[in-house]
Amino acid sequence: MTTPSEQWIVGALRQATDRMALPPESRWIRGHHSTPHAPTIAVVGIIAIFIVAVGITIGALRVEPRAVPAAGGDAFVVREDAEWTLAKSSLPSDFVLLRPSWFPSEFHGSADCPSPWATLDVLNTGYVVRYQGRTLPNGRCAWLLITGTRATVNYAELTDGLIETNTVNARGTVIHIRSGTPRTNLGSPPALPQIYLWWRESGATYEVISNDAELVDLVRVIGGLEPMR
């Protein structure tokens, strides 16, 4: 593209396409698009508050053993080190990966559900480390995801079926709590309810999500996240 006339052609093409009307955003993604009614939101909110209250109470009373990833030399620890190292080496050096210093012992993995796994996210701008545990009644693995991304995510626009129900304070910032049963692809088995926490820190967005953990444990995981060196 070197001559003025060629640039003019390209400009005219862009101008023409920019003026094409777009369909309403509600049609950009089809499927289960029902908007929750206000009473539904209220009920979900009440349930979430109840879960928070019960979870914090039970969590305070529980004394079951917890895993400290760096405490042992077993295969799990070796694998965890390798996966986090792999994630860090795949991303820019100035990207701050937050690695847990504590997480619930039930996510150490099992024969059918190995743990953990690390991968880059779909935009290649962040990481997802997936800890897994028991096999759930629906045949899928229980999981706890720890993620970080520099991609811009507008949570208010998401149609994943989860609803922001509350916030808590941790790490000197506001942690947003989303919960509910996520939408699934057509033909897929129904998903289980999830608790989905997100916050912004160090110029990135971080998330801790699980389909089988209690909120109090997820908040504790967040509190124990440490920048990976």
Place this chain on the structure above:
Amino acid sequence: MTAIAVDTAIERVRWEAAYRNAFPRVYRGLCALGARPDEAEDALQDAFVKGLERRIDQPLASVDGWIYVVASRAWRGRRLRERFLTPWTLLVDREAPSVLDTSLEVLAALRRLPLRQRQIVVARYVVGLSQEETAELLGIARGTVSATTTQAIATLRRHMEVQK
């Protein structure tokens, strides 16, 4: 890198955000290629679902480009013949001010290009892909992208000069 199927909440969230970001450019690109608005919507929906189903052990070099290529294949797959192109006069907002005639002319001229040239021109200048991304996604050499683009733009210019 360990593979994980794109069926978890976080992956859906990421994919949906990327898809929404790409939608305007790819939708208009499909319409410029010749898709009717309803066909462009269907094709984009196909690409969205395919994106959810794909595995992410090989991250995408260009999300926009991947959606464009998958959606344009979906559109082409549904088409029996190319002669059912939408009249370009239905695509551009006729109430919009300025350069209306030029907009219509350039779309009309674009429709007269061979499909491959149209695909490349739209990929480069409507979807906004680089030469490298276009070459990789369409499975052709970078030099072919460059040469085809030059040829297509020159043809567009000739078509528009004839119309004047």
